């Protein structure tokens with residue numbers, strides 16, 4: 001997974017992604033996140049890379 005560091009800008013007048021951040025998923029798909037969502041994703045990625053493991057999805061609680 002990869003999160004853009006800068007907002008999308010292509011200069012097209014009818015672009016609906018202007019100012020949004022591209023998030024590339026493992027399947028090669030892309031989704032678009034606003035700044036708040038992007039920060040959330042980055043926080044999660046940092047946590048994962050810190051070796052703490054992903055949050056416990058089933059209980060909705062963090063493991064630490």
Ligand SMILES: [Zn+2]
Pocket residue numbers: 008009010011012015016017018
């Ligand atoms: Zn565009």
